[in-house]
Amino acid sequence: MTVEERSDIQGQRLLPVLLKIAEEVGSGAGSKGQVADYIPALSQVDPTSFGFAVAGIDGEVIGVGDWQTPFSIQSVSKAFSLALTLAGSGESLWTRVGREPSGDPFNSLMQLEHEEGIPRNPFINAGALVVTDRLLTLTGDASATVLRLLRTESGNPHVDFDPVVAASEAAEGDRNAALAHFMAGYGNLENPVTHVLKHYFSQCSIAMSCRDLATAGLFLARHGLRGDGSRLLDRRATKQINSLMLTCGAYDAAGEFAFRVGLPGKSGVGGGILAVVPGLCTLCVWSPALDRCGNSVAGVDALDRFTTLTGLSVF
Numbered sequence: 001m002t003v004e005e006r007s008d009i010q011g012q013r014l015l016p017v018l019l020k021i022a023e024e025v026g027s028g029a030g031s032k033g034q035v036a037d038y039i040p041a042l043s044q045v046d047p048t049s050f051g052f053a054v055a056g057i058d059g060e061v062i063g064v065g066d067w068q069t070p071f072s073i074q075s076v077s078k079a080f081s082l083a084l085t086l087a088g089s090g091e092s093l094w095t096r097v098g099r100e101p102s103g104d105p106f107n108s109l110m111q112l113e114h115e116e117g118i119p120r121n122p123f124i125n126a127g128a129l130v131v132t133d134r135l136l137t138l139t140g141d142a143s144a145t146v147l148r149l150l151r152t153e154s155g156n157p158h159v160d161f162d163p164v165v166a167a168s169e170a171a172e173g174d175r176n177a178a179l180a181h182f183m184a185g186y187g188n189l190e191n192p193v194t195h196v197l198k199h200y201f202s203q204c205s206i207a208m209s210c211r212d213l214a215t216a217g218l219f220l221a222r223h224g225l226r227g228d229g230s231r232l233l234d235r236r237a238t239k240q241i242n243s244l245m246l247t248c249g250a251y252d253a254a255g256e257f258a259f260r261v262g263l264p265g266k267s268g269v270g271g272g273i274l275a276v277v278p279g280l281c282t283l284c285v286w287s288p289a290l291d292r293c294g295n296s297v298a299g300v301d302a303l304d305r306f307t308t309l310t311g312l313s314v315f
């Protein structure tokens with residue numbers, strides 16, 4: 001038996017765990033932390049929202065709370081653009097972006113100057129901009145390629161960009177523009193800054209529910225296999241993405257996330273977190289109130305409790 005064939009998640013067994021977490025954590029969602037307010041579209045989201053979904057590698061999905069409500073996936077999209085880029089161009093990406101935790105905020109410029117335009121990892125904004133740039137060269141339309149993957153793997157053809165969110169990201173995008181121009185100055189972008197930014201903002205604006213995001217991320221739990229059984233990534237690349245999610249997926253709180261949750265995870269300032277139990281399932285939790293590093297307060301708490309209660313962590 002290979003790891004891909006390990007048993008199903010036995011959703012009925014896990015449902016009481018999710019219900020307990022929804023009661024203990026979800027009921028207090030919004031009481032700690034702040035909803036992202038750098039763009040109006042995100043600041044208007046109800047801070048008390050809480051959803052949690054678990055998707056098994058066989059496709060079974062269970063969830064509680066607002067698990068079917070779409071939210072802005074923001075930086076969770078970075079895991080998918082990285083997967084597509086590694087699938088398309090393999091190892092060559094690693095000459096242009098590093099693999100070490102940054103220890104700095106996700107939109108920091110400081111480190112980029114020290115390291116001469118080579119971002120520390122693909123999950124800080126600078127690194128994600130390089131990944132988007134590569135995907136743009138590879139496909140001609142980076143954000144449409146990410147959207148197509150998310151639609152196909154979630155099985156939901158209605159997953160879409162949110163043009164209002166994308167437009168306000170662009171309107172408030174000076175920091176990301178600075179990062180992109182800076183890297184262009186070091187010769188680390190292949191496409192015009194405006195194109196790269198447009199595709200980056202679009203991929204961040206995609207709206208999805210916990211149900212759809214957990215399902216779409218299952219290739220990370222299936223060692224690279226897509227829902228139809230075809231291969232998106234080889235085992236090695238999938239292992240590498242999961243490893244990066246563990247070490248770099250929660251910005252400058254990645255150490256704290258690994259300490260508490262014990263799983264690869266990627267968070268976004270929309271309040272979503274996608275986590276992976278390799279060989280078994282994916283988890284997606286959403287609650288919009290964030291800590292000072294930009295991670296969902298209730299989301300991290302819920303994942304911490306889930307892995308503790310079930311023993312489903314990589315440790």
Ligand SMILES: NC(=O)CC[C@H](N)C(=O)O
Nearest residue numbers: 074075106125204268269
């Ligand atoms: N950490 C995030 O989710 C950041 C995404 C956001 N769109 C930005 O680029 O600032």
